[in-house]
Amino acid sequence: MSRRISWLAGIALVVAAWFVAFATPAEDAREAPFVVRAEVGQKAEGRDIAARVDGLRRADAVTAARWRAEGNWLIVDLTVSSRVTTSGAFLGNATLHADGRAYYASERPTSLHRQRLYADLPRSGSIAFELPPDLTPGIATLRLGGSTDERLDSVLEITLDVGGIAPGAEEELRTTQWSTW
Amino acid sequence: MGTSEQPAATSVAAPSGTAPSPAGGGAAAEATSARRSRLSRLRAAGDRVPTKWFAGIGTAAFLVATAAFGGLNAVAAPALPVLAAGETHTNELYALAVEKGFLFDELPGSGAYPADDEQIVALRVRFENVWTAPESTGTLSSMPKMFALSVPDATFASTVRIDDETLSPWLQPGVPAVLALVWTVPRGALTDGDEVIVTISDLSLHTGSFVASGRWWTDPQEAATVALPIEYLAGAE
Numbered sequence: 001m002s003r004r005i006s007w008l009a010g011i012a013l014v015v016a017a018w019f020v021a022f023a024t025p026a027e028d029a030r031e032a033p034f035v036v037r038a039e040v041g042q043k044a045e046g047r048d049i050a051a052r053v054d055g056l057r058r059a060d061a062v063t064a065a066r067w068r069a070e071g072n073w074l075i076v077d078l079t080v081s082s083r084v085t086t087s088g089a090f091l092g093n094a095t096l097h098a099d100g101r102a103y104y105a106s107e108r109p110t111s112l113h114r115q116r117l118y119a120d121l122p123r124s125g126s127i128a129f130e131l132p133p134d135l136t137p138g139i140a141t142l143r144l145g146g147s148t149d150e151r152l153d154s155v156l157e158i159t160l161d162v163g164g165i166a167p168g169a170e171e172e173l174r175t176t177q178w179s180t181w
Numbered sequence: 182m183g184t185s186e187q188p189a190a191t192s193v194a195a196p197s198g199t200a201p202s203p204a205g206g207g208a209a210a211e212a213t214s215a216r217r218s219r220l221s222r223l224r225a226a227g228d229r230v231p232t233k234w235f236a237g238i239g240t241a242a243f244l245v246a247t248a249a250f251g252g253l254n255a256v257a258a259p260a261l262p263v264l265a266a267g268e269t270h271t272n273e274l275y276a277l278a279v280e281k282g283f284l285f286d287e288l289p290g291s292g293a294y295p296a297d298d299e300q301i302v303a304l305r306v307r308f309e310n311v312w313t314a315p316e317s318t319g320t321l322s323s324m325p326k327m328f329a330l331s332v333p334d335a336t337f338a339s340t341v342r343i344d345d346e347t348l349s350p351w352l353q354p355g356v357p358a359v360l361a362l363v364w365t366v367p368r369g370a371l372t373d374g375d376e377v378i379v380t381i382s383d384l385s386l387h388t389g390s391f392v393a394s395g396r397w398w399t400d401p402q403e404a405a406t407v408a409l410p411i412e413y414l415a416g417a418e
Contacts, residue, residue: 031394067345069357101313101354110348132355133249 020138033150037157043181044144046154048089049117051080051144052181053158054124059171062128064109072131074162075171076105076142079124079179082117091154092147096129098140098162104148106130111173117146125176138163207379241359259378264407274312274323274398275352281305282409283289284371292339292348293363301413302330302364302371303341304379310352313388316398317350319359323384323398328362329379332371335364373413379404 038044043052054077061070082089094105094113105113105127112125131137137172144156199383209408230238264270271279285301295301309315318324318340325337342350343359352358382401389395 027390028394029376069345102315103353104315104351107351108342108345108354130353130356133357135355149395 001130014099029150032144033153033155035155035157037159040158040160041076044156044158045083046145046156047158048079048082048084049080049091049144049146049156050083050120050122051078051156051158053077053142053160055081055082056158056160056162056165057171058162058165058167059169060167061170062173063170064111064173065110069108069130071133072133072138072167073171074129074140075173076129077124077126077174078112078144079122079181080117080144081093081122082119082146084119086117086119089119090097090146091115091117091127091161093143093145093150094127094147095139095143098131098137099135103131106174109115109173110176112176115176122181123176124174124179126173128173134159136163183342193370197323247358261403262405264381264405266407266409268309268407269380270405271311272404273386274310274316274384275312275327276309277381278307278382279304279407279409282377282379282411284373284411286415288361288363290346291361291363293343293365294338295365298368299365300371301338302332302335302366302377303361304328305309305359306362307354307359309356309357310354313354314396315351315353317349317351324362326384326399326401327382329380329382330364330366331380332364332366334370335366337362338365339363371411374412375411377409377411379407379409381407 016161026055029062030060034046036044036046040056041055057075057077059073061068062073064076091112092114096103106129109128111127112123113127115123115125123151140160140162142158142160144158145153147153267278267280269276281303281304283303287295287304288301290301291303293301315380316323320337324340339348340350340359341348341363343361350358350360371387381404384398385400385402386396387399
């Protein structure tokens with residue numbers, strides 16, 4: 001009788017241990033970012049960043065001031081500000097996740113990417129992503145934040161439906177300027 | 182252990198080994214008994230070897246066996262594949278092709294500032310990032326670990342896009358780009374038409390743990406070489 005009880009208790013403990021292992025968060029979960037999700041056209045607010053995607057464009061060539069480049073471009077028109085700090089606040093992270101790969105906003109044209117942010121003084125402009133020549137992403141995810149090191153800070157996550165946008169021949173990035181929500 | 186086994190083993194071996202052969206037996210029987218007694222003597226001798234020696238004997242036998250096949254002789258490193266100029270080399274991170282090499286006195290816009298006793302070597306390299314995330318290319322990135330020039334005292338100076346002169350550009354996955362990789366070299370180390378050997382190394386992706394975080398490419402392993410004639414251009418891009 002006691003042997004049967006000890007067997008049952010042993011099996012129960014092994015099963016319980018399996019559930020504990022199953023329910024334990026991953027090692028990096030304790031420093032995971034706080035994700036704020038939003039739609040296109042909707043203002044998303046994180047700890048020290050607020051942004052709204054105003055529109056999406058695709059183009060075979062992009063111009064910004066005197067710069068021009070051909071390629072498979074996705075342009076995201078954006079309004080963005082910080083919320084609590086002005087000193088040292090930047091749009092340092094603008095990453096597009098599509099097709100299992102990650103793309104940073106291009107640093108080639110002058111754009112909103114890596115620009116200074118001001119607390120609750122929104123600026124509008126564009127960021128541009130250079131994609132592989134043959135890639136037509138359907139649904140992509142845009143992540144915005146202060147730094148590409150996303151640990152333990154807010155990250156704005158906006159789902160973009162890129163599939164329905166026909167590419168234009170040439171598109172110009174919006175000039176970065178003061179704006180309103 | 183070994184010593185305690187000895188008497189027992191010999192006592193077991195003794196009766197069978199020293200058993201007298203039947204009197205008047207044929208030559209066959211005598212031969213069998215001789216073989217048996219030789220075997221038993223061998224076994225008795227074997228039993229007298231202390232167990233502690235087995236590891237040593239095994240090691241010695243292994244070393245002798247490996248020595249027969251060359252032992253600890255230095256092994257010639259396999260020769261690196263030699264690529265032609267413009268031929269694509271693909272590793273985990275990039276598909277890349279070293280196309281041309283140039284020597285300049287100075288190269289405005291390249292981000293390299295040679296001293297008076299220095300010149301600039303620039304390689305024209307076509308890249309495609311075949312990894313799943315963007316990779317930076319500046320002097321602090323993985324780029325200098327991947328390329329080595331056969332020029333003494335060559336110092337990696339900068340990376341620049343050839344089309345729009347973006348310095349230290351990010352290479353986005355799947356997006357081809359042509360870059361100039363720029364070194365400063367001592368003045369006079371090269372002249373027009375000299376051949377430079379570029380050694381390309383492959384990197385492995387490391388994931389930070391404990392106090393480090395993130396992922397980065399490091400641990401270069403030489404993978405291929407390209408021999409390039411160097412063309413001297415007076416100064417222009």
